Amino acid sequence: MSVLAAAGAGRLYAVRAVFTCLWRGKYFSSGNEPAENNPVTPMLRHLTYKIKSTGPITVAEYMKEVLTNPAKGYYVNRDMLGEKGDFITSPEISQIFGELLGIWFISEWIATGKNAAFQLVELGPGRGTLLGDILRVFSQLASVLKNCDISIHLVEVSQKLSEIQALTLTEEKVLLERNAGSPVYMKGVTKSGIPISWYRDLQDVPKEYSFYLAHEFFDVLPVHKFQKTPHGWREVLIDIDPQVSDKLRFVLAPCATPAEAFIQCDETRDHVEVCPDAGVIIQELSQRISVTGGAALIADYGHDGTKTDTFRGFCGHRLHDVLIAPGTADLTADVDFSYLRRMSQGKVASLGPIKQQTFLRNMGIDVRLKVLLDKSDEPSLRQQLLQGYDMLMNPTKMGERFNFFALIPHQRLHGRNHQMNACQSKPSPSPVAGFGELTWR
Numbered sequence: 001m002s003v004l005a006a007a008g009a010g011r012l013y014a015v016r017a018v019f020t021c022l023w024r025g026k027y028f029s030s031g032n033e034p035a036e037n038n039p040v041t042p043m044l045r046h047l048t049y050k051i052k053s054t055g056p057i058t059v060a061e062y063m064k065e066v067l068t069n070p071a072k073g074y075y076v077n078r079d080m081l082g083e084k085g086d087f088i089t090s091p092e093i094s095q096i097f098g099e100l101l102g103i104w105f106i107s108e109w110i111a112t113g114k115n116a117a118f119q120l121v122e123l124g125p126g127r128g129t130l131l132g133d134i135l136r137v138f139s140q141l142a143s144v145l146k147n148c149d150i151s152i153h154l155v156e157v158s159q160k161l162s163e164i165q166a167l168t169l170t171e172e173k174v175l176l177e178r179n180a181g182s183p184v185y186m187k188g189v190t191k192s193g194i195p196i197s198w199y200r201d202l203q204d205v206p207k208e209y210s211f212y213l214a215h216e217f218f219d220v221l222p223v224h225k226f227q228k229t230p231h232g233w234r235e236v237l238i239d240i241d242p243q244v245s246d247k248l249r250f251v252l253a254p255c256a257t258p259a260e261a262f263i264q265c266d267e268t269r270d271h272v273e274v275c276p277d278a279g280v281i282i283q284e285l286s287q288r289i290s291v292t293g294g295a296a297l298i299a300d301y302g303h304d305g306t307k308t309d310t311f312r313g314f315c316g317h318r319l320h321d322v323l324i325a326p327g328t329a330d331l332t333a334d335v336d337f338s339y340l341r342r343m344s345q346g347k348v349a350s351l352g353p354i355k356q357q358t359f360l361r362n363m364g365i366d367v368r369l370k371v372l373l374d375k376s377d378e379p380s381l382r383q384q385l386l387q388g389y390d391m392l393m394n395p396t397k398m399g400e401r402f403n404f405f406a407l408i409p410h411q412r413l414h415g416r417n418h419q420m421n422a423c424q425s426k427p428s429p430s431p432v433a434g435f436g437e438l439t440w441r
């Protein structure tokens, strides 16, 4: 990891978020908080028509419509991140976060033989802040990456956010692609001269040697919710409340529904959330990595198959009843990492989940903080750096609720160092940066 200290430029880039903002990993919501008002949003109208014509809908269908409906979806037409939005994420808090992830990708690229080319693929890039910090590290370490042919591929459903990403990452105006047959809907060149393309679906990204990144992406994918009853598992559905006009409510399906097939036979919880879309994406990533190599780094709040009711909403940095004013608030559910691991179906090896605090410490956050503090003499910037560090690392803030999880080819764990360690009595440290203690070379 000595490369990190060498990424010396101790410069502070844009001043980041104010720390009164809310991060989404924080609270649980039963969805039953009293709501002062229940405005009839266009999305509520759309959903009530739908329910009236075809009956109650699953929570997954509700989440999908509310978040990504191409006309009215919450993610499609707004910038919800940051101080003026609904929630804040780690890359928006501190530049160090993205810098360390940039180091992780370079470290994996080096460890796997410095391929002549790689694609960096990000799922749900938000404002492009994280990628901007990663690309700055790539520029600072241009001598290490020299002759490597890098391209950037963003998977994003939001028109508004893709425009913001283009502004963050490129210098010139990025034009919409006119070729109707192409899955690429925008194309450009980053500030450092790397080609960048936008897609709506991971399936459309070329199947080349790639590093994949998903930060706070899996938690917005639709979940099905189930409850165990004396008659077996029953799915939680969303219906119109017959007592109150324009109000939605949760009901239980009267009989088994098809999504029940996603529940494990040996499931011991009595309430579960399952996210089949996450399973499909993990299967696709695993298949790609097993064939072409590369790795996937997934960071999110979540659990290892232990939590029950985590579906919740956020609006204006406050917890929000998921059924009130749909389309105006973010909806999310904790990621079940045990499900992601299972969905990789043994095609690749998985690492983690490990706590954000541990991962960032293993990646050298303390060293990086010191470099930046040493180089900045402005008290407000120093304070911002320290506050950002505390927010990311403090176990009572984001340090413990957020996790890192990686998919890597099986061969990656059977390298020379690993075999040597297997002969020793000490447990062998992970050969993959971040997932084992930091060692200085």
Ligand code: SAH
Binding pocket: 067, 068, 075, 081, 089, 090, 091, 092, 123, 124, 125, 126, 127, 130, 155, 156, 157, 158, 161, 200, 214, 215, 216, 217, 220, 221
């Ligand atoms: N990674 C960013 C943003 C997280 S918010 C950060 O950490 O700051 C979730 C992101 O995923 C947004 O960019 C949203 O538009 C995008 N998104 C949501 N559902 C999606 C889907 N089904 N496919 C692709 N992108 C999606």
